Amino acid sequence: MRYRKLGERQVSALCLGTLPFGTVVDEATSYALLDRFAERGGTFVDTANCYCFWLDGCCGEESELLVGGWLATRGRRGETAVATKIGALPDPGKGGEWPANREGLSAGLVARAARASLRRLGTERIDLLYGHVDDPATPIQETVSAFGELVREGVAAAVGISNQSTERLVRSRAEAIGQGVAPYLAVQQRHSYLRPAPGTDFDYQVAADDALFAYAAGQPDLTVLAYGPLLNGAYTDPAKELPAQYRHPGTAARLAALGEVARETGATANQVVLAWLMGGEVSVLPVIGVSSVAQLDEALDAVDLDLSADQRARLDLA
Ligand SMILES: NC(=O)c1ccc[n+]([C@@H]2O[C@H](COP(=O)([O-])OP(=O)(O)OC[C@H]3O[C@@H](n4cnc5c(N)ncnc54)[C@H](OP(=O)(O)O)[C@@H]3O)[C@@H](O)[C@H]2O)c1
Numbered sequence: 001m002r003y004r005k006l007g008e009r010q011v012s013a014l015c016l017g018t019l020p021f022g023t024v025v026d027e028a029t030s031y032a033l034l035d036r037f038a039e040r041g042g043t044f045v046d047t048a049n050c051y052c053f054w055l056d057g058c059c060g061e062e063s064e065l066l067v068g069g070w071l072a073t074r075g076r077r078g079e080t081a082v083a084t085k086i087g088a089l090p091d092p093g094k095g096g097e098w099p100a101n102r103e104g105l106s107a108g109l110v111a112r113a114a115r116a117s118l119r120r121l122g123t124e125r126i127d128l129l130y131g132h133v134d135d136p137a138t139p140i141q142e143t144v145s146a147f148g149e150l151v152r153e154g155v156a157a158a159v160g161i162s163n164q165s166t167e168r169l170v171r172s173r174a175e176a177i178g179q180g181v182a183p184y185l186a187v188q189q190r191h192s193y194l195r196p197a198p199g200t201d202f203d204y205q206v207a208a209d210d211a212l213f214a215y216a217a218g219q220p221d222l223t224v225l226a227y228g229p230l231l232n233g234a235y236t237d238p239a240k241e242l243p244a245q246y247r248h249p250g251t252a253a254r255l256a257a258l259g260e261v262a263r264e265t266g267a268t269a270n271q272v273v274l275a276w277l278m279g280g281e282v283s284v285l286p287v288i289g290v291s292s293v294a295q296l297d298e299a300l301d302a303v304d305l306d307l308s309a310d311q312r313a314r315l316d317l318a
Contacts, residue, residue, distance in 0.1 A: 001041025002303050004285065006223045007158035007185045009127060011044035011081045013278055013303055015225065015287045018045055022066030023052045025291050034070045036293050038079070040300050046287045048085035048132055049117050054098070060089050064120040072122050082121055085132035085162055086113035099204040104135035110146035114155050128186055129156035133204055134164040141179070144172050148181020160186030163204060166211040173222070184222070187212065191226035191284065193258060193273040193315070197248040216282045226277055229286040230299075235269040257318035261311045267302070274302035276315050
């Protein structure tokens, strides 16, 4: 495993996403995946207070509770950096359908939701607390101040944002610095090697864009994290279709370059994607999704794959 700095803390270069843990992925398998991740040096896990509320019979607490249970039974709290996210749960009081009725990031919600996550995770401090979604209805000043207050109180060691546009991220960080509170140190966006078609709408999800990387290149305190890096397995599993947003004329050249580098290195396409993300000018921290130990091992092996400058150039240019 390799490690890197996020805020004041060292974390593993890959973060293990736990979205389906405790629901689609049963408890025994989830524990086996977390055990294997830890055994191989993984120290950074990602959850949210809403995984997986959209499934029948689920309320959204399942993933946090599973992570909290694993940390307690395995005694791994000290070694593990836990990231969670708030703001995307449906608010029954708002009416309408999700995502229009999501809780959002008002000051009251941020304070309440963070404490509820602490209880489910069985911890006194969240290592990284994100706003899960942008909330244009709440002034940036209010949200940033609420997250900053959680850092001041010690509820969160560091804060971040997910699915916020680059323009609003830049404004949020400037606002935090102006207020003298902790700025977002992490931004988690949809991102992979394939590029979505220009102008693609992911609904509430926001993809990393060139503006984000241009900004992040000058912000050494900011970590860019990528969710959905393996496009749900579509790079390597012929049974999985590429998501519609990536089916456009530019994709063929990129898949060809990926295949070429995979053949040269003896790595899988998934591993080349992860190595490409981690080894860029702005080093991206992938949040991986896996449902078996074999998938996890494949992803973890990507940490040791160093692409040559020529291979990177071909991947970049395609
Ligand atoms: N901030 C946000 O809004 C947001 C949104 C989405 C996700 N996330 C986070 O990011 C994490 C990862 O997201 P994701 O699950 O969408 O990531 P992903 O990397 O796009 O997809 C993960 C899926 O890819 C498949 N896969 C992985 N390795 C494979 C292999 N070797 N061969 C074939 N298939 C393989 C598995 O599907 P099968 O299980 O079907 O085999 C796995 O569940 C989540 O757990 C969550 O923590 C955050």
